Amino acid sequence: xxxxxxxxxxxxxxxxxxxxxxxxxxxxxxxxxxxxxxxxxxxxxxxxxxxxxxxxxxxxxxxxxxxxxxxxxxxxxxxxxxxxxxxxxxxxxxxxxxxxxxxxxxxxxxxxxxx
Numbered sequence: 464x465x466x467x468x469x470x471x472x473x474x475x476x477x478x479x480x481x482x483x484x485x486x487x488x489x490x491x492x493x494x495x496x497x498x499x500x501x502x503x504x505x506x507x508x509x510x511x512x513x514x515x516x517x518x519x520x521x522x523x524x525x526x527x528x529x530x531x532x533x534x535x536x537x538x539x540x541x542x543x544x545x546x547x548x549x550x551x552x553x554x555x556x557x558x559x560x561x562x563x564x565x566x567x568x569x570x571x572x573x574x575x576x577x578x
Contacts, residue, residue, distance in 0.1 A: 503554035
Protein backbone atom coordinates (compact mmCIF):
# COMPACT_ATOMS: atom_id res chain seq x y z
CA UNK A 464 0.00 0.00 0.00
CA UNK A 465 1.51 3.30 -1.10
CA UNK A 466 1.72 5.90 1.66
CA UNK A 467 2.41 9.59 1.28
CA UNK A 468 2.95 11.51 4.50
CA UNK A 469 3.16 15.30 4.43
CA UNK A 470 4.76 17.56 7.00
CA UNK A 471 5.82 21.17 7.36
CA UNK A 472 2.51 23.01 7.28
CA UNK A 473 2.29 25.95 9.66
CA UNK A 474 0.99 29.44 10.31
CA UNK A 475 3.23 32.06 8.72
CA UNK A 476 3.03 35.78 8.00
CA UNK A 477 2.67 37.10 4.48
CA UNK A 478 6.07 37.38 2.85
CA UNK A 479 7.41 34.48 4.85
CA UNK A 480 8.64 31.04 3.81
CA UNK A 481 7.77 27.41 4.46
CA UNK A 482 9.11 24.08 3.34
CA UNK A 483 6.75 21.15 2.91
CA UNK A 484 7.97 17.60 2.77
CA UNK A 485 6.29 14.41 1.57
CA UNK A 486 7.73 11.09 2.68
CA UNK A 487 7.04 8.30 0.20
CA UNK A 488 6.74 4.66 1.23
CA UNK A 489 8.12 3.40 -2.09
CA UNK A 490 10.93 4.31 -4.43
CA UNK A 491 9.94 7.64 -5.97
CA UNK A 492 11.12 6.50 -9.37
CA UNK A 493 8.31 3.92 -9.41
CA UNK A 494 5.92 6.78 -10.15
CA UNK A 495 5.45 8.58 -13.44
CA UNK A 496 4.79 11.85 -11.67
CA UNK A 497 4.72 13.34 -8.18
CA UNK A 498 3.85 16.70 -6.82
CA UNK A 499 1.71 18.99 -4.72
CA UNK A 500 -1.89 20.12 -4.94
CA UNK A 501 -3.73 22.47 -2.65
CA UNK A 502 -7.30 23.20 -1.67
CA UNK A 503 -8.40 26.53 -0.27
CA UNK A 504 -11.60 26.84 1.78
CA UNK A 505 -14.62 26.72 -0.51
CA UNK A 506 -12.53 26.03 -3.60
CA UNK A 507 -11.60 23.02 -5.68
CA UNK A 508 -8.31 21.24 -5.33
CA UNK A 509 -5.72 22.63 -7.76
CA UNK A 510 -2.31 21.64 -8.99
CA UNK A 511 0.60 23.62 -7.56
CA UNK A 512 3.81 21.91 -8.68
CA UNK A 513 4.67 18.61 -10.36
CA UNK A 514 7.87 16.71 -11.10
CA UNK A 515 8.02 13.74 -13.45
CA UNK A 516 10.29 10.71 -13.37
CA UNK A 517 12.76 12.54 -15.62
CA UNK A 518 12.97 15.47 -13.25
CA UNK A 519 10.99 17.89 -15.40
CA UNK A 520 9.00 20.32 -13.28
CA UNK A 521 5.72 22.09 -13.94
CA UNK A 522 4.31 24.96 -11.91
CA UNK A 523 0.97 26.69 -11.72
CA UNK A 524 1.24 30.27 -12.95
CA UNK A 525 0.27 31.65 -9.55
CA UNK A 526 3.35 30.11 -7.86
CA UNK A 527 6.00 30.49 -10.54
CA UNK A 528 9.12 32.07 -9.11
CA UNK A 529 7.91 31.58 -5.54
CA UNK A 530 7.53 27.80 -5.11
CA UNK A 531 10.14 25.19 -5.97
CA UNK A 532 9.66 21.41 -6.06
CA UNK A 533 12.57 19.06 -5.48
CA UNK A 534 13.25 15.40 -4.77
CA UNK A 535 15.59 14.09 -2.09
CA UNK A 536 16.65 10.65 -3.23
CA UNK A 537 18.46 9.81 -0.01
CA UNK A 538 15.41 10.50 2.15
CA UNK A 539 12.84 9.46 -0.46
CA UNK A 540 10.95 12.71 -0.11
CA UNK A 541 9.38 15.24 -2.44
CA UNK A 542 9.69 18.76 -1.11
CA UNK A 543 8.04 22.09 -1.82
CA UNK A 544 9.97 25.21 -0.90
CA UNK A 545 7.64 28.19 -0.70
CA UNK A 546 8.83 31.79 -0.47
CA UNK A 547 7.10 35.17 -0.62
CA UNK A 548 3.93 33.58 0.69
CA UNK A 549 0.64 35.39 0.19
CA UNK A 550 -2.64 35.12 2.08
CA UNK A 551 -4.16 33.47 -0.99
CA UNK A 552 -1.68 30.60 -0.58
CA UNK A 553 -3.65 29.50 2.48
CA UNK A 554 -5.07 26.01 2.19
CA UNK A 555 -4.49 22.33 2.72
CA UNK A 556 -1.54 21.06 0.70
CA UNK A 557 -1.64 17.48 -0.54
CA UNK A 558 1.16 15.28 -1.76
CA UNK A 559 0.31 13.43 -4.97
CA UNK A 560 1.78 10.52 -6.90
CA UNK A 561 0.70 8.87 -10.15
CA UNK A 562 1.59 5.47 -11.53
CA UNK A 563 0.08 5.21 -15.00
CA UNK A 564 -3.61 5.98 -14.33
CA UNK A 565 -3.57 5.23 -10.62
CA UNK A 566 -3.35 8.22 -8.29
CA UNK A 567 -2.26 8.36 -4.67
CA UNK A 568 -2.81 11.14 -2.16
CA UNK A 569 -1.52 12.09 1.24
CA UNK A 570 -3.79 13.31 4.00
CA UNK A 571 -2.71 16.92 3.64
CA UNK A 572 -0.95 19.54 5.70
CA UNK A 573 -2.42 22.93 6.59
CA UNK A 574 -0.69 26.11 5.45
CA UNK A 575 -2.08 29.36 6.79
CA UNK A 576 -0.68 32.69 5.67
CA UNK A 577 -1.74 35.69 7.73
CA UNK A 578 -1.84 39.11 6.11
